Amino acid sequence: MKGYWYVPALGIVSSALSIIYHSNWFILVFFIWLLVLYYDRRLGKLITFTSIALSIFFYFYIPNLETILHTEETNTAHETDLAGRIVSPINESSSKIDFELKEYTSNKKLLIVYYKNKQEIKHSLKFGATCNIEGTPELPSQSRNPGQFDYQHYLLSKGITHEVVINSLESLDCSGSSTLNKIHTIRTSLINYTLDKLSPQTAVWLNALVLGDDSQMPEDTVDLFQRWNLSHLLAISGLHVGLIVGLLYFLLIRLNILTREKAQWVVIFFLPLYALIAGGEPSVWRASSMVLLFLFINKVQYKFSVTDVLSMVFIMLIFLDKYIIYSIGFQLSFSVTMGLLLSKRWLAQTNVSFFSILKISFLSQMVILPLQLLYFSTFQPLSILLNVIVVPYFSFFVIPLMFLLLPLSLFAGTLIPYIETLFNWIHEHFISFIYFIDQISYYPWVIGSFSLGSTIVYYSILLIFLKKLELAKLKQSFIYGCFLTMVIMAIALRPYFSPVGSVTMLDIGQGDAMVVELPYRKGVILIDAGARMSFEDGRYTPGVYKQIIKPYLLSRGIRELDALFISHEDSDHMGSLPFMLDNVEVNKVIVSEYYEFDEQLSRLLVKAETRVERFETDKEIMVGGQSFYVLSPNQDKQNSNENSLVLYTILGGKSWLFTGDIGKETEKEIISLYPNLKVDVLKVAHHGSNSSTGKDFLKQIIPAYALISVGLNNSYGHPHNEVITTLEEQNVVLLRTDKHGAIQYYFKDDDGTFFTYFP
Structure with missing residues (x-):
């Protein structure tokens, strides 16, 4: 299996596509491709059998959201007594409180929502608590127009079938908690701590970049980062996990606190804890799982390629959460990471940092282009250049400083006001610079979405294009680059023909x-x-x-x-x-x-x-x-x-x-x-x-x-x-x-x- 873990991962992708697009052609083409490679003796029996078995298993394991929706629509909702366990953190904002409840009888997940009145509401809800609730399970509101966000589909993609809106917290009778509640309590305490000890401007960025809570981020800033395809910087991902692992190694090894082996064990125990504290988003688990898997493999002295590890993590995460395949963050995270891994030789051909970052930015945007248009309908080509400026700024200044600022606020409180003043001055000017670029250079592509056929053609040409770049066949890569441009232009000009x-x-x-x-x-x-x-x-x-x-x-x-x-x-x-x-x-x-x-x-x-x-x-x-x-x-x-x-x-x-x-x-x-x-x-x-x-x-x-x-x-x-x-x-x-x-x-x-x- 060594070196071939990407094959069963592709099999699972074909199963998922067959379910999403209601066409078994995806899994059938994969099986044909697999058998051709087997008879050509390019794949062994073990990898072939494993790939077929996993494809079939996940074909029946991954849920079909439309089937679930059709089943739920036939059930009439009525007020009832619900009993279950809280299986999510308690999300609280200025206007509402909500959490996920897994019902004991049906084993379904429900979203419990309470809209606050003007009075301050105090509650004792905890993760893992057992609850009895009086309420009426209702189907969430769905999209009523083409292009409109479908809240019902969004909740279904998280395994939530119904929503229960309660009029009073007195409708809840909850007791107990789970071990994970302590971790979620730590996260909430840290968020509140930063809001209390740091200035509002600093606390907002620290909570978003270190603790995965962007609820306090100004809406216009979130919109700005979305418009310029910079949202990945606001979501904790491989970049953040890599920085925190590097910071830990520096503190533990370079300062002679622990040996390398003991430092690795610290990282192994720390990363799952941090993934939970950081909100447990798919990108965090993907990055953390890869690091953990590499460390375990290193300890047993068995070598796997980065592609193998990424494929293993992909399979593991879908197995642990069968709905995660529908997560936009999961799709974008793995698409970009796989694209970078497949192009590592081309990326390594450049020693100049500026051009390396430019290559990574270009590749990342091209890999997710069909997904970007599918979910957001716009693409900003100039974001490739802006990423070259913004990513290093966040990577080498903002994110490391935010990770350092949290422990420093505990032990060196007197320095914090000076650090904050400097940070806020620099950061305010930098964000103003992005707003300035937005005002003078925001010319996004608004070309609708890729059809399934054009998506297949696009990725096929993109893979050949990247392969030619890797082989330094510049003339051929230029030709395929022109083909790629023609595909995009054909989609953009489609309405005009x-x-x-x-x-x-x-x-x-x-x-x-x-x-x-x-x-x-x-x-x-x-x-x-x-x-x-x-x-x-x-x-x-x-x-x-x-x-x-x-x-x-x-x-x-x-x-x-x-x-x-x-x-x-x-x-x-x-x-x-x-x-x-x-x-x-x-x-x-x-x-x-x-x-x-x-x-x-x-x-x-x-x-x-x-x-x-x-x-x-x-x-x-x-x-x-x-x-x-x-x-x-x-x-x-x-x-x-x-x-x-x-x-x-x-x-x-x-x-x-x-x-x-x-x-x-x-x-x-x-x-x-x-x-x-x-x-x-x-x-x-x-x-x-x-x-x-x-x-x-x-x-x-x-x-x-x-x-x-x-x-x-x-x-x-x-x-x-x-x-x-x-x-x-x-x-x-x-x-x-x-x-x-x-x-x-x-x-x-x-x-x-x-x-x-x-x-």
Whole structure:
């Protein structure tokens, strides 16, 4: 098996891919490849048999999340008494307390959540405690739109099937704890200690980089690091583990405290403890396990390659946690590490530190590119260069200092203020430098995600490209590098060669947002961009834009809107506009001649260099060669709803009418002005309120489809039964976001089909 542990690891990967993509072709191709190597006498019986056996075992061992979800959806939840054991640390923030409970009867994991009130809550919850809980297990909320974060899938990927929200801590009856609770208590005590003894700026970075707690990290800093693919520096990984092991060796051996052999035993006992204290993320366990395995192998004087050790750790971690394969951190961590190991000879060809770091940065970004686009939909090419500056700064200054600062605060407290002052001054300027780079050079690739086929092609070419680099065949490597670039460019340009267009009514709750994508990417148009309002101050909140509209646009490779139609001034139709102007290039905003912008929004539009165009009734608007006709308002009705911009267009062989929030009187005016108006698809006005969608209006326009954008379980009772009955009497096919999630119409030429996010 020596030298060949990567083969069964690849077998497990093929099993996982077969489960995730619901295709046994992955494991079948692996078996064929395995047998070819065996008959070619390049693999022995032991490695071949072991690889097949592990592939089959993990094929049945790794859970299928969709199967689990389907099973759980068939079970009806009801209030019950739950008994189980706490199997996670107690996570506490300013707004809530949550933890994982493994139920004794079903052996399932539940997420227990308690939302705090304004009063300070004290509890005695402990890891490993036995609890009795009164509550109703419910399925977590799921994604309702393409590109939206799926909380339900996220919890399932951690083995959590249900969520239980309790109204009072009195619903809990917990007692006892486990040995691991002491370790989690130590972690909590250390986090609180740093917050108490150090300045807030220093404590935030120390807790994130040493203790794995980034909950106090400013949101804008987290966003900055995500935008520039620097998030790996905020998550404890091999870099951090390597530094702490090096620091331990220096203190124990170089200072003649212990012999090398005894120092190794200290590291062996310390690393698992540190992995738990640091939060136990997959990247921490991967790095710690590799070091531990190397030390054990060294003690038995048996040599394995780094690739063998990484493969063993990979197999071991999946065996210990069958859900870990779904962890983004696990996937990214092992992908980058394996990529660096496979390219170690090429990396070793450079002795200059700058170019070595540049190579590592380039390789790391290229290896995770498909995953980066799959999960985050964006990629910043310039991050390769920025990593060359930022990684050494963190590796040689910030992280070592944070590891030293924690023990120093215990024994040399008088020096801490001076060290902190110096650190905060340097670090503040360095972070400001990254913000400066962000302001002048942030031009990310927004190209959507890789398809499965293009991912296979990409990695195949990447492996050949790296092999040619390793062999110093520069001309051939340049050719394959061009092929690699062509694959990326083909994915980026795919929409511009596609004859397929689409209309998507996003489910933003009680509001409107419809995205029109014209064939060949001739134009991208957004009709309304609603948002929710804060009950505390009455301001628009960015949640709808950040959680729904922006992810959808990024998933489709959209970073520029040719036009944004705003029907009227209500927040549920235009509230996301201020947030969009900061992130999306909006070429123009189109409104009626009676629309009134407030002073703040007017300033934002001028700052974003977005022009505003006003149109009156009977005017034709051209966007990307697509005609939109304004049917209303024809006069100022002194009411924002009745002044809604009503648009008529033809897309995919169907006529569409977008009605904003008009009422029945305006509907009567429209059919009076346009007696021959016929519509195939009606965007039902005012979310299905009975103030709109009159019988006379429907009888004249005779729609075949009616789309209602309405919030799930909304307090307005929309859509009203009267409207539903009227539509059903007209034999209209009704599609509504509260039941179907996002509604999409894909078309080519004069033909198209409706799809719903939920079946």
